[in-house]
Amino acid sequence: MNRMSRTVGSTDRSRWSALAVLCAGVLMVVLDGTIVTVALPAIQSDLGFSQSGLAWVVNAYGIAFGGLLLLAGRLGDLIGRRRMFIGGMIVFTVASLLCGVATGPELLIAARFLQGIGGAMSSAVAIGMIVTLFPDPKERAKAIGAFSFVGAAGASIGLVLGGVLTEAFNWHWIFVVNLPIGVAATALAFRLLVADRGLGLEAGADLWGALMITSGLMLLVYTIVEADSYGWASAHTLGLGALSLLLIAAFVGRQAKARTPLLPLRVFRSRQVSGANAIQMLMVGALFAFQLMIALYLQHVLGYGAAKTGFAMVPSAIVIGIITLGYSARINARFGERNVVIAGLGLLLLGLLFLARVPADGHYFTDVLPAMLMPAGFGLAIPALTTLGMSGATAEDAGAVGGLFNTTQQVGGALGLAVLNTLSSAKADTLLAEGRSGAEALTGGYSLAFGIGAGLIAAAIVLTLLVLRSPRRESVLVAEGESAETAARTEPVVH
Template identity: 65%
Template structure:
């Protein structure tokens, strides 16, 4: 047991078996979070019927989770650096597991929405520090690339797996089981995490206990995400959307000013000096916003236009999960080692442009083998893009900032998702209404709306590809970043990250 639970020391990283078990725990924790985000989508009609939810009320089953998750990631990541990432991971897993029990037992909309908010809190705590723990465990470039590939697979393929599992559980049992299934997983993660994750004391609250900054950034992100997800129903030009959006911008601007002047800032602005960190986070916003249309709108197209059931929808999405898993686990680390993160990212983004480009031409009466299966297989590009982007996003993280940089990377992911939900859903709905008013059938109108969303998503991916090619054009060392304890730490050199000179 001592070999398993021994923390890292100055003499070297933990034992190989310990790190392998720790990676399994971190990946399982991430998988649980990702599954919970996607497993709900195919169960929404059943939840709505059982709890008599209005369409607006049903949206909050998703929005409550999204707002809590996205709004608390940055704060949770910094708390991990200050009080210990293992403590935050364990606490988040406990909160998420308890909230899953509450959601599974919910008999009213209010209880379910409150439980979903608490699930978002727990997920934010575990997701924010997971990557931080990983990059401190795997310091050697080739090992880190393989570990990030495993970790990224849980995020890339977990969404499709969640749709399959959600459909099966909803059809075979009841929607309650999409939450109750988290209980044994969560308890297992708690027990194993306590044993195998390396203990870390953190920097101490005095190193960054910026209460005012924490309040500003959390309030700004929460309000921004809330304004975005509500814009689809209230309208982008409504006083509600514009007012809350403006307030969110003011709060985030005040946060940046606070971080520039605070003695112990919550988010030292030096972490944004890394070209890899800043560029990867911007690319991620565009990529995730675009891929919302694949994860959610394809499922809606299968059900609403082609008439697939919940289980059928999940199974139809399964080839995408298999392709993503095969690429991310099988070849992505080797390609990164040979060609570098930037090149692998560009190829992955190009494949994803093809995915949404094909979907933008999907017909009303589609043939799955001809029109959809090639799309699912091309989704393997996500298995290339996400590990490479994750490595770039964590490239400037020092030991004292790993949790913060992890939280920042996950925060931009949620911001991208919120923008995707708001913008692409609104565009699809608006186009559908226009076609219905012009006399099109429901299936034709829905397909037209989805096509527009897919086309806009493809445009966002083209922008992400151009940004990655321009901003991440040189994976060099970048500026030297002062560490939280006054030491200097530079992002890894290109040859250190790629494993080649």
């Protein structure tokens, strides 16, 4: 009995240690999505970037990351998720070193693109590995809560860390700091992550499909991030946007006929998978507005510096941490994931509506800090939404569904950020032309972005009410062999 207890305890410790490795690796990837934001002025001054070229320090990473997630997820299914995760960590760490020693714009942009590739390789398979590690629903909920905290809080931590390192040392350190983390995480991954064989390349990798979706997503992300420069109605934006959608449509058509599809269309028969991905796109698009617009408001309207802006965002990371690590699993078990998603989205809606009335002569403690409680809604919603989305995935498709879930997050964030930033800038220009002060014009633009973000959250709430159901109800329908069409007509059931 004692020997059995020790064995079980050791296995439990190994699984939670493996989760810690996955979280550490993904945290490093998430941090790099925002850590450069507050360091961009220093990078521009040091390396001589043009204003338009400077945007590619961020865009090169986002294009590679968002475009390759789906392919990386499927390859993880084929060659083994452990291999894919470790390979991604190695690529990301090497790319971080190249970023840290960059002495010119070309090398930095190329290294950032390589970072995006490594980040996609690691992130795409992480959720699938967690699902495999924790088959018990209660333990899985706790694990996903911890993983969700890393993703949610990592962006805010990146703003703080970027500001502190840039002001205390120089911008090179925002990349160099990844080296010891990457080396340690890679070494621990070799030791703690269980090797999986994968389906094998002979199971088939749809190379043409991979080319279509990767090219389509990369082109879509590129079109979105460049739309502000060329204009949304320009031939450049409309033409490339149409081409990207055509490539994505061709990919979908091919998946319906391919012998070994990259993303089996059967995963979309689950309302959980389809609904969770659509809701996540709306939610993340709105939350990107919160993160970026609050940072811009603090710097350009209230006059905060880089480090002070980062620290002003700390309360949101703390709130997310308390919810996701301390309470989300128990709340999900008590009230059901669908209800928790609705409650979380409701908190986000209230927070964005509060920010939509922010004044040009505002104060942090009265006009910003109360909204820092809003991310509690994200801390509630994202673990529940991840659980719902992954509940529709089989063990065979977990990597592909995990890659899809990460892809919709990146594409939703890029689309939301590009659209809201463009509309915010246009509103500010209009107010300036009307004779408003610079602070009033900028604030008017930010308020518009917050208002539109609130509209996206409201749409997500409606979609949740209409589409999502509890995992228990979903499994009952599958067990009974009910068709997808019949399932789509069934009223959602609440725990």
